[in-house]
Amino acid sequence: MNLLLDGYAELAGCPLREETGRLVVHLNRLVGAFDDEYEVRLGNGHSLELADVFAGELVQRRLLALGDFLQPHPEQHAIREFLVSRLSGSYDRYVALTQSAPDFDRCFESVVLDSGGLGECLAHVIGLFNGAVPETGMVEQFASFGIVGKLADDVIDFWDDLANRRTNVMVGLVYRHPIEREKVLQAAGQRPRARLAWWQQNCPNSFGELAHLIEEHRARLNTPSLRLAADLVLVPARRGSLPLHSTPVGLRI
Template sequence: MNLLLDSYAELAGSPVRRETGNLIIHLNRLIGAFDDEYEERLRDGRSLELDDVFAGKLVQERLLALGLFLQPYPEQRAIREFLTGRLSDSYGRYVSLTKAEPDFDRFYESVILDSGGLGECLAHVIGLFNGVVPDPEMVEQFSSFGIVGKLADDVIDFWDDLAQGRTNVLVGLVQRYPDEHERVLQVASRTACRRLAWWRLNCPNSFAVLIGLVAEHRARLKAPSLRLAADLTLVPAHRGSFRLRSAPVGLRI
């Protein structure tokens, strides 16, 4: 979180107020609760109407917490209007992507809309809270950071996502190459995780495309702190597994 805030300061040329970290934590927690509620409803076949997803118990709790945090700040109205407009503009397309036939193009567009969109959202909210409007390049860098993180997560979560039928860019890539797809299916039932070396050896085409996407988005990161933050998200994927002693502050709290 500190690296993200340092990145914004580096790109904007001015420091952010110290309360910004708390704001972003509250926002991440709300987005995480919304995402979990959405995934549960998708899995159970329940309504995905926006009002129904927002009615989820944890979503309401996190929404209230964000509102209470912002209450003393005059920027609250602008932030609320931005978030509402952003969600209204993108939610319909996101739902249609989750219901479409699974393939790489659909998976990758979901990543751009979801994880890339989260990065853009963070840039705009940080800017609104600090009175510094982010320029398009800043927004693009935060978007690319979100995409790099999601691609790394998809390597780590590949086997679970494959078994559960969840959206995963690497699953979509492997399906493009029948030989590699067959090789994956042969080991899926006895595989918990694999290092990147396994992918390089057994699924070279899928691996090359994935690494190309990571390199493309990483190259857009000009702020040193943002590039370091992105590199840290890649470490677990490179190692093949990664365990924390306690839950991280972020989307899954």
């Protein structure tokens, strides 16, 4: 989280308010609770109406916590208006994409809307809180960071997402290559710990395409802090598992 904030300050050329980190943590926790409620409802076949997802108990608690934090700050109104406008403008499309077949184009569009969109939201909210609208290039870099993290996350979550038919870019890539798809389906029962060597050996085309996507978006990050942050979110995918035993406080990408 500090690296993301440092990266923003490097791009903006000015320091951030001390409370900015707390704001981003509150926003991150709200997004995480919303995502969890959405996934549960999607899996159970329950309503995905925006109001119903927001009515979830944990979502409401996180929303109130964010509101309480922002209450003494005059920027609260601009931040709220931005978040409401952003979510209402992309939510219906996101729902449609998460309910579609594991097609790569749709999966990647979902990543751009979800994780890339979260990165963009972070940049805008940080800017609004600090009294400045971020430049387009700054927003694009935060979006690319979010995309890198989600692509790495899709490698870690591959077997679970495949079994539960969740949106996953790596699944979409594998399904484009019949021979690699067959190898994956044969291995699905054992759920091997798929380190990079496993992917390179069994799914070289899919893995190569994923690596190209990751490098394309990582190359767009032009500050040391954002590049280091991107390298850190790639570590779990390189290991083939999460190196932590509890949920990190940082970005849920």
